[in-house]
Amino acid sequence: MTVTEAPPAPGPVEPVVHKQSVRRKLVPYWLLLPGILWLVVFFALPMVYQASTSVQTGSLEEGFSVTWHFQTYWDALTEYYPQFLRSVLYAGTATILCLLLGYPLAYLIAFRAGRWRNLLLVVVIAPFFTSFLIRTLAWKTILADGGPVVDVLGSVGFLDVTSWLGMTEGNRLLATPLAVVCGLTYNFLPFMILPLYTSLERIDPRLHEAAGDLYAKPSTIFRKVTFPLSMPGVVSGTLLTFIPASGDYVNAELLGSTDTKMVGNVIQSQFLRVLDYPTAAALSFILMAVVLIMVTVYIRRAGTEDLV
Amino acid sequence: MEHNEPDRLSAAQMAAVRRSLANGRGALSRRSLLRASGVGALAAGGAGILSGCGIPPAKREAGAAASSDYSDQEKLINFSNWTEYIDISEDEKSHPTLVEFNKRTGIKVKYTEDINDNVEFFGKIQPQLAAGQDTGRDLINVTDWLAARMIRLGWVQKLDASLLPHAYANLSPQFRSPDWDPGRAYSYPWTGIPAVIAYNIKATRGRKVDSVTQLLDDPTLKGRVSFLTEMRDTVGLTLLDMGKDPAKVNDADYDAAINRLQKGVDKKQIRRFTGNDYTSDLDKGDIAACVAWAGDLIQLQVDNPDIRFSIPAAGYMTATDNLLVPAHARHQKNATRLIDYYYELPVAAQLAAYINYVTPVAGVASELAKIDPELAKNPLIIPDEAMAAKSHSFRSLSSKEETAYEEKFAKLIGA
Numbered sequence: 001m002t003v004t005e006a007p008p009a010p011g012p013v014e015p016v017v018h019k020q021s022v023r024r025k026l027v028p029y030w031l032l033l034p035g036i037l038w039l040v041v042f043f044a045l046p047m048v049y050q051a052s053t054s055v056q057t058g059s060l061e062e063g064f065s066v067t068w069h070f071q072t073y074w075d076a077l078t079e080y081y082p083q084f085l086r087s088v089l090y091a092g093t094a095t096i097l098c099l100l101l102g103y104p105l106a107y108l109i110a111f112r113a114g115r116w117r118n119l120l121l122v123v124v125i126a127p128f129f130t131s132f133l134i135r136t137l138a139w140k141t142i143l144a145d146g147g148p149v150v151d152v153l154g155s156v157g158f159l160d161v162t163s164w165l166g167m168t169e170g171n172r173l174l175a176t177p178l179a180v181v182c183g184l185t186y187n188f189l190p191f192m193i194l195p196l197y198t199s200l201e202r203i204d205p206r207l208h209e210a211a212g213d214l215y216a217k218p219s220t221i222f223r224k225v226t227f228p229l230s231m232p233g234v235v236s237g238t239l240l241t242f243i244p245a246s247g248d249y250v251n252a253e254l255l256g257s258t259d260t261k262m263v264g265n266v267i268q269s270q271f272l273r274v275l276d277y278p279t280a281a282a283l284s285f286i287l288m289a290v291v292l293i294m295v296t297v298y299i300r301r302a303g304t305e306d307l308v
Numbered sequence: 309m310e311h312n313e314p315d316r317l318s319a320a321q322m323a324a325v326r327r328s329l330a331n332g333r334g335a336l337s338r339r340s341l342l343r344a345s346g347v348g349a350l351a352a353g354g355a356g357i358l359s360g361c362g363i364p365p366a367k368r369e370a371g372a373a374a375s376s377d378y379s380d381q382e383k384l385i386n387f388s389n390w391t392e393y394i395d396i397s398e399d400e401k402s403h404p405t406l407v408e409f410n411k412r413t414g415i416k417v418k419y420t421e422d423i424n425d426n427v428e429f430f431g432k433i434q435p436q437l438a439a440g441q442d443t444g445r446d447l448i449n450v451t452d453w454l455a456a457r458m459i460r461l462g463w464v465q466k467l468d469a470s471l472l473p474h475a476y477a478n479l480s481p482q483f484r485s486p487d488w489d490p491g492r493a494y495s496y497p498w499t500g501i502p503a504v505i506a507y508n509i510k511a512t513r514g515r516k517v518d519s520v521t522q523l524l525d526d527p528t529l530k531g532r533v534s535f536l537t538e539m540r541d542t543v544g545l546t547l548l549d550m551g552k553d554p555a556k557v558n559d560a561d562y563d564a565a566i567n568r569l570q571k572g573v574d575k576k577q578i579r580r581f582t583g584n585d586y587t588s589d590l591d592k593g594d595i596a597a598c599v600a601w602a603g604d605l606i607q608l609q610v611d612n613p614d615i616r617f618s619i620p621a622a623g624y625m626t627a628t629d630n631l632l633v634p635a636h637a638r639h640q641k642n643a644t645r646l647i648d649y650y651y652e653l654p655v656a657a658q659l660a661a662y663i664n665y666v667t668p669v670a671g672v673a674s675e676l677a678k679i680d681p682e683l684a685k686n687p688l689i690i691p692d693e694a695m696a697a698k699s700h701s702f703r704s705l706s707s708k709e710e711t712a713y714e715e716k717f718a719k720l721i722g723a
Binding site for chain 1: 357358359361362363364365366367427428430431460461530531532573576578579580581585588589592593594707708711714715717718720721722723
């Protein structure tokens, strides 16, 4: 800045102007630089490294070298497709449950909470001041075999139904698919509520009045006005829930059993326990591809021009 | 965002623009051609970059682990240990045995509790050790199979026997010569960790559980049994139950044990495979009986008298956690002196009284009795002869076997 503020040189003025405009043009790039560097170092390079690892063969002792062994991908997919399907199924179910639970709550906070609004928002976020792990472990106490939740659900016959559906096991909740889905739903609920809230809160209440004036029933107002306008929140909320949930392994590890393991568990175990780095890398790439494809299809269908 | 150019177009206009780009003649525009060729170039370049990567052999030559020792200049030891695995003062601010060591030698011990899990800890230090760099740690404490792997990879310093008089004299015969470190050239055990059977007598309605067969077959325990994710403990106990010796395990025996456990999983007898988190399940009674680590049981029993343990007639597994000096550590001599210090009888007793695992130090009973006579009689801390005779350990595995066995075990536990 010191240069530009200096008194103009006595010579021709044009070059200075030129210099200034070049400088000005470069400013955005300078501003982008930290972000780009960050992405290159912590995203692009690891991706390249991981891509390379996935086509290597070898062992820890003898080292791994690139042999373009694409077979690893096929092997990983045929060996672990049940875990992939489970990841998609559990994450999908958790996302739907989050939406069903989160939408009314976000709606309430946005339109009906009045002066309680901020307090309610804090209450939604408050549990997240403790660690992910502790919260998941707390669910083990909540869902414990002799605990009140299991007692109540058991006595009203809910557990018989879920057990018949294969979602629970006998008279217990822990170490069953339902427990994993519950854990996922709970852990990702705020990621659904907050985007929903922001997009609902932006809706002008006068639109509701106008719709009412045009003789729309409350259900019609919701269907034709509120819900379409909250679509950006729905889409970003479902993405923020589904993507991390499909890669999660903590819930399946702590609340699940052997037959509820998700693909995250396989990646962790291949990487740390079996020390088969290529398979772990290939599994990560497959997971990324699966999620990317599903998300792309979803966004195309949902139509989200003003998502961001 | 609202003032951006595209937003001024109506939805229909946007759709038209998009259609023209996707299906119309505009589909094959100069831009898309350029983009395609760019991707091609990127792919070609990417292939070059990819093949340039690779992970170098982890194995180091013998002797490569040695490095210059700064013990005399820097009176310091960086000691990495598991959480809650050392004595602690009343005010919970210091570790009396380490304070005493510092008083006596002037060496300051920087004690860090950064080991929670063997496989994760290995993942953490592996990049540095594989690259032949200092991990910043002078002394680490890992379970025997990981110690064996690290010794096999040449990532550990040989210990100077002349600095270890107490350790040499007092090491309990049971731990003297594991097949992965004969004569203890690289490692000394911190504790022995028996894996036995535990049960919650309230949850089993007064039944005693004392064999793996019962864990796997007793219908009253269905869905309330857990085994450990530590492969050698779970498979080892199963092998013993089948009359096989884990110290001489071969592929056929191993597969048979895995099959046996798999049946338990398939018929939903086994609820989960767990790490340390079985303790709360057992305490609550969600798990009626399980394979458990003895040290945990002593602590659980203090709060819950319903927790019982049994030593299977077929025998039980004892693993060890071992002190190692990693390659390129700066303070090898100091670290070795600390190992020896923990083999002095009063110090060993003080440690055993606090952490409640099997002490690897022989002759510690009388010292321990001075602190707490009850503990000195507890076979889970100082095994009596009858119990020690039933202790077994898992054979050390080659790199290939280890990968194959872990893979089979990973399948068993669901991932």
